[in-house]
Amino acid sequence: xxxxxxxxxxxxxxxxxxxxxxxxxxxxxxxxxxxxxxxxxxxxxxxxxxxxxxxxxxxxxxxxxxxxxxxxxxxxxxxxxxxxxxxxxxxxxxxxxxxxxxxxxxxxxxxxxxxxxxxxxxxxxxxxxxxxxxxxxxxxxxxxxxxxxxxxxxx
Amino acid sequence: xxxxxxxxxxxxxxxxxxxxxxxxxxxxxxxxxxxxxxxxxxxxxxxxxxxxxxxxxxxxxxxxxxxxxxxxxxxxxxxxxxxxxxxxxxxxxxxxxxxxxxxxxxxxxxxxxxxxxxxxx
Numbered sequence: 001x002x003x004x005x006x007x008x009x010x011x012x013x014x015x016x017x018x019x020x021x022x023x024x025x026x027x028x029x030x031x032x033x034x035x036x037x038x039x040x041x042x043x044x045x046x047x048x049x050x051x052x053x054x055x056x057x058x059x060x061x062x063x064x065x066x067x068x069x070x071x072x073x074x075x076x077x078x079x080x081x082x083x084x085x086x087x088x089x090x091x092x093x094x095x096x097x098x099x100x101x102x103x104x105x106x107x108x109x110x111x112x113x114x115x116x117x118x119x120x121x122x123x124x125x126x127x128x129x130x131x132x133x134x135x136x137x138x139x140x141x142x143x144x145x146x147x148x149x150x151x152x153x154x155x
Numbered sequence: 156x157x158x159x160x161x162x163x164x165x166x167x168x169x170x171x172x173x174x175x176x177x178x179x180x181x182x183x184x185x186x187x188x189x190x191x192x193x194x195x196x197x198x199x200x201x202x203x204x205x206x207x208x209x210x211x212x213x214x215x216x217x218x219x220x221x222x223x224x225x226x227x228x229x230x231x232x233x234x235x236x237x238x239x240x241x242x243x244x245x246x247x248x249x250x251x252x253x254x255x256x257x258x259x260x261x262x263x264x265x266x267x268x269x270x271x272x273x274x275x276x
Contacts, residue, residue, distance in 0.1 A: 014196075018178075018196075019178060054219060055218065058218055058219075122198055125220070126194070126196050126198075126220060129194050129219055129220055129221070130194045133179075133180070133182050133193070133194050136182055136259070137180060137182060137259045137260040141183075141185065141259070142256065142257045142258065
């Protein structure tokens with residue numbers, strides 16, 4: 001798969017989730033896979049993992065735009081980052097995103113230029129940005145803040 | 156309604172105009188205070204960098220490719236591109252902001268309302 005096709009694939013996946021909440025988000029946030037069967041920590045891990053990926057992908061994108069960086073190292077860093085993230089994404093129950101990242105990982109080594117590399121990174125960044133906001137929206141932060149402040153008083 | 160700051164942030168305004176209508180769902184800031192934002196597919200560099208925010212400022216946040224709407228005065232936690240200012244119904248935006256702190260996800264759509272002269276969104 002050429003970089004152009006990889007970019008198109010990620011863009012199409014992003015467009016699918018842009019205005020419609022992906023089913024995997026609801027599924028992931030309902031999972032009671034955390035310690036002692038609770039769903040809070042899987043939800044928080046899904047939120048923090050996707051938020052962290054947004055920031056790290058953007059950082060790599062900005063680094064890749066510097067002349068001093070070489071394509072080979074950039075591809076290794078991105079592949080390692082995404083491969084390391086697969087376990088967390090899967091554990092959080094984001095199965096569609098896990099499949100997308102897995103497909104992207106297998107194609108990164110074939111990217112032939114820094115321009116193509118940056119194109120791929122930008123699509124991935126936008127994808128994770130949108131996904132993260134879907135997850136963020138579904139977590140009842142206001143209620144959690146109340147419980148946290150209440151619990152701190154009793155600590 | 157808001158007025159674009161095309162002289163101060165020309166590239167960001169151009170990219171925003173090209174991307175209109177922008178549709179999203181509002182996420183409330185967790186650290187910064189009276190601010191909400193939504194994702195865009197725009198990649199633009201920082202222009203007209205602004206840290207301290209006034210109610211009604213509309214900014215682009217390059218780190219998260221997001222449009223940020225400030226409904227309270229804030230010291231700011233980082234630099235963003237100030238590219239538009241709300242000129243009408245700031246009170247309505249402030250009401251929505253407070254609602255968004257309690258429950259996120261209100262839909263938002265930004266459209267162009269003028270076709271010539273100073274840009275309005």
